[in-house]
Ligand code: FES
């Protein structure tokens with residue numbers, strides 16, 4: 001089946017098997033390997049990307065279901081070579097160790113901070129619920145998200 | 160000796176992070192080679208069954224299929240070896256049945272691999288695997304170690320009577336311990352299970368192998384913790400191909416926790432088949448496969464008794480453990496419940512008589528091997544549960560009883576190390592110190608008041624302590640050899656100074672989240688007086704570095720870092736000669752500091768960069784010196800390192816439901832000198848989360864048919880962000896006296912200390928409400944806690 005998608009701002013048209021998962025499309029066809037597979041059953045969140053702005057576990061979707069959509073992966077998070085506030089936060093606050101869970105968490109939290117720019121610790125922990133990290137114990141992930149939230153607030157120019 | 164330029168001890172941000180946060184990490188499954196093909200495994204759905212027939216006829220004709228291999232095809236190849244030998248008490252060697260690459264005769268656990276299909280695409284390989292028809296004849300199954308040794312139990316291996324792999328003991332004689340127990344005023348005894356754990360690194364195991372026919376060379380990309388070890392085991396012990404014709408690369412690895420330290424059959428199979436197929440072959444485990452084929456951890460059934468005098472001083476400890484090894488021996492398998500468990504039974508206490516007796520047992524379950532902490536969490540759990548329970552039973556304070564029994568402080572330099580009853584010589588320690596610090600962070604007196612108040616209000620509040628020690632920095636080769644290791648456990652560190660004074664470091668350790676690229680660079684920056692930006696740390700490629708034992712047992716900094724320091728010393732030594740020649744001085748008069756070689760007492764100096772350039776452009780050069788500035792060292796530690804600490808958990812238990820809420824978690828860890836506090840803290844956090852996971856959430860559940868009933872992330876419950884509080888962590892620093900960095904290792908401390916603290920806290924909470932419960936089987940689910948309360952209604 002033919003699909004047309006826009007990924008990180010670039011248009012693609014591909015013929016794909018109907019059973020091809022979106023995550024495999026991104027990784028194997030587009031070679032965007034920043035999106036990871038941890039469980040292939042929609043539980044770990046490592047494969048999270050944004051589909052039309054919504055954080056979505058890409059192992060849950062077939063590539064054909066994304067036909068016509070705009071997709072952002074972790075590779076599309078930073079702009080002009082500058083780290084996104086979340087990426088910076090994770091580096092500053094040691095929010096990652098092996099880094100395998102990180103791209104998925106970044107994509108979820110990017111959406112989350114747009115919905116809730118002033119999250120409490122508890123809210124961040126709740127927002128992370130769809131993700132598994134086996135390395136960090138989450139504490140520094142929470143701090144990384146707080147760092148990003150603060151940075152994004154400062155960047156907002158008061159009108 | 161150089162002076163420090165101040166990087167060591169700082170929370171330098173990690174240099175590796177940029178690639179990870181931008182999605183540019185390179186994990187094995189990210190690698191797609193030209194003409195890539197894919198493997199898929201046919202695995203046994205039964206825990207124990209004879210293979211009557213394997214029919215690949217229909218599968219081989221499926222689209223895209225290139226080859227199918229079954230157990231018969233690899234019968235002539237060795238199995239995957241075990242790296243450690245444990246002996247029976249009578250001196251006999253442990254039973255070591257073959258662990259075949261693919262099974263031909265009978266499967267011994269669910270997930271045992273029966274056939275491998277190679278096809279053009281992943282989907283084609285999977286489709287064809289479904290068409291491989293295997294006829295099984297089911298056999299009776301045994302999953303529990305204590306059951307498996309009973310007469311009449313199903314036999315996992317025909318040539319291993321009663322499924323006993325080894326029976327092993329350590330410490331004082333049983334008679335001595337029995338005698339000491341006779342004098343005890345109180346004996347606390349506990350029969351318990353340390354449940355089976357699954358490491359569950361979020362990156363599944365992944366391998367990609369290819370054969371370069373023109374150069375007759377194999378390359379294997381593997382998600383491993385120890386590339387050189389894999390190369391050695393695979394080339395020399397399994398496939399019998401020359402080691403120099405095999406290159407093993409461990410690229411970025413998404414967490415290991417012990418389970419990626421093993422040499423796995425799939426690694427050897429892919430490598431072997433890549434030559435036959437003539438194209439690269441990749442395999443990445445699906446999560447359901449990881450659950451049944453990754454080496455698992457723990458799984459002990461134990462009875463332990465601790466005898467006390469009436470003041471609460473420990474007189475003796477007696478331990479009997481049945482350790483489940485799974486269906487075959489893992490690479491480190493038999494070492495974990497013996498050398499890494501029995502040897503820790505001294506704990507932090509002066510217990511004068513200890514006997515530990517371990518029976519290693521085969522069952523129809525997945526292989527059991529090292530899981531973060533490996534043996535040491537099991538030992539700590541045993542000791543810390545016993546001592547806390549003893550305090551409750553004897554009406555003593557759990558902190559007091561520990562203070563009474565601690566080995567007094569010693570620094571290992573002015574005071575000698577502490578010789579245990581169980582073979583180890585502790586290097587340095589201040590055990591009271593960490594407990595004191597923990598108590599003050601907790602606000603102990605205040606806590607007990609709050610607890611009484613809670614009781615009055617019908618609430619169950621509890622505190623649990625765990626004061627642990629671990630043996631890390633694996634390991635002095637001679638000791639490891641005496642303990643049955645079939646390899647030395649030194650480490651290699653190479654310092655290659657480039658002509659411009661930039662430095663490339665090659666280490667034989669492997670990072671899979673630990674941040675070596677940062678920590679090691681900090682050490683080098685300080686010692687050479689150059690900026691971190693001028694240093695690159697390279698790891699994980701058997702063709703780039705001389706050798707390496709890899710990363711496990713919290714060894715990388717203590718052993719691998721020390722090897723680098725040795726090479727740095729050699730660089731400086733040679734640099735002094737070059738500098739002296741240039742400055743027309745005596746090498747003996749040179750000193751090196753802040754990146755400069757200076758003639759002592761003068762202002763005549765030359766920079767490190769100039770010396771490097773001179774070494775490679777030796778126009779004006781000492782006649783007796785070789786050009787170049789590049790040293791490789793092997794560091795073999797003289798002892799293990801012994802990190803220790805105190806973990807404290809505060810919980811509230813819901814009376815109605817048994818639900819445990821973890822209110823606070825305090826960790827005071829002494830890991831020796833710290834290079835990067837941020838990274839150490841991160842290691843502790845992650846370890847603590849896994850330790851709490853074992854106490855409250857996790858555990859592999861095999862049913863009596865040998866089916867793992869919770870073989871998915873949905874069913875195997877790992878802690879998520881909202882299950883955990885903010886941890887309160889701090890450090891005490893007692894330097895390691897026997898390595899140049901004074902570092903002890905931090906990778907496993909959290910997992911070792913945390914579990915008993917949490918369980919002790921729950922038990923304490925129950926006792927505060929009058930439920931005199933001795934034990935609840937981990938994980939402490941609401942149901943189990945509730946049932947325990949019901950069974951002990953006051
Ligand atoms: S891989 Fe998609 S949620 Fe785990």
Ligand code: FES
Pocket residue numbers: 095096097098099100101102132133134135136361413414672
């Ligand atoms: S950093 Fe390793 S899984 Fe999260």
